[in-house]
Amino acid sequence: MTAMSAPGAPLRVGTRASALAVAQTSAIAAHLGPYELVTITSEGDRSSAPLASLGGTGVFVSALRDALRADQVDVIVHSMKDLPTGPAEGIVLAAVPVRADARDALATRDGVTLAGLPTGARVGTGSPRRRAQLLAARPDLDVVGIRGNVDTRLGRLFDADEDRRVDGLVLAAAGLERLGRLGEASELLDLAIWPTAPAQGALALEVRADAPAALRARVAAVDDASTHLAAAAERGVLARLEAGCSAPIAAHATVSARSREGAAITLTATVFAPDGRSELTVVETGADPLEVADRVAAALLERGAAALAPLGSAR
Structure with a gap:
């Protein structure tokens, strides 16, 4: 008997142990009824090495999925942008709640904007995509690699060690x-x-493929159809390009109101050169998220995306 099949038992909700993961998981779990939070430490949380050297964003996911398969939890919650694009054996995506702010935010020590940073300012990010964008906007910047939780990264703005201190950081607004x-x-x-x-700003809730119908229905109740479609289209570009965390790729989709013909998905995707000196952007509209993603990715490849950025990375 699983926890969900026991009458009145709370839902066991698995999450990474970081303050951000706990905050976002607790917020969505509150809509699922009685629950118990189960924190799990991933390889990505234990190491400060660049994500690409650890095997990509999937390092944040595998420990949670292992706990789900072992029936230690009933549902797991991820930042959706951390999910590998390939299928996970024995696990299904049960819900994608309403998306939070998808934008990036710049934090600086003195509250200045990107344009106002002095020449040669040190700006921290662990993202190849953000690095390329920073260099495209401001080639004079010194972009330094940085990882860690939000508190750790923000602390680098005021670090007593001048060699570690940065003048700005780019983080997810969500x-x-x-x-x-x-x-x-x-x-x-x-x-x-x-x-x-x-899928930046979106959450993903996963359950076991053999989960009871009642559990799946309980989790599916927090799904937002428009966010689900948009995230599927955006992640479809990554899957089609076989791109991992080392590829500087951005994608954003908007979904119009549904009609008898279905939803209209407008998908924009950009592939950046790692040094920010060039980029390719494609925009397509369609009703099916994977079909429009396939057209966007095909157009990017036809225009030379594979020569511009490292694609075919491990996911």
């Missing part, structure tokens, strides 16, 4: 907002000129 720290952003970067990672 993460700052979920921690109640959005006020520390000096600038929210417009998606029209600064597109972000596929």
Whole structure:
């Protein structure tokens, strides 16, 4: 008998142990009825090495999925941009709740904007996509690699060690907002000129493929159809390009109101050269998220995306 099949038992909700993961998981779990939070430490949380050297964003996911398969939890919650694009054996995506702010945020020590940073300012990010965008906007910047939880990264703005101190950081606005720290952003970067990672700001709730129907229905109740479609289209570009965390790729989709013909999905995707000196952007509209993603990815490849950026990375 699983926890869900026991009458009146709370739902066991698995999450990474970081403050951000706990905050975003607790917020969505509150809509699932009685629950018990189960924190799990992933390889990505234990190491400060670059994600690409650890095997990609999937390092944040595998420990949670192992706990789900072992029936230690009933549902797991991820930042959707951390999910590998391939299928997970014995696990299904049960819900994608309403998306939070998909934009990136710039945090600086003195509250200045990206344009106002002095020549040669040190800006921290662990994302190849953000690095390329920073260099495209400001080739004079010194972009330094940085990882860690939000508190750790924000602390680098005021580090007593001058060699570790940075003048600015680029982070996900959704993460700052979920921690109640959005006020520390000096600038929210417009998606029209600064597109972000596929599914940024969205959460993914996974359950076992053999989960009871009652459990699946309980989790599916928090699904948002428009967010689900948009995230599927964005992540479809990654899957089609076989791109991992080392590829500087941005994608953002919008979904119109549904009609008799279904929803209209407008998908924009950009592949950046790692040094920010060039980029390719494609925009397509369609009703099926995977079909429109396939057209976008095909157009990017036809225009030379594979020569511009490292594709075919391990996912």
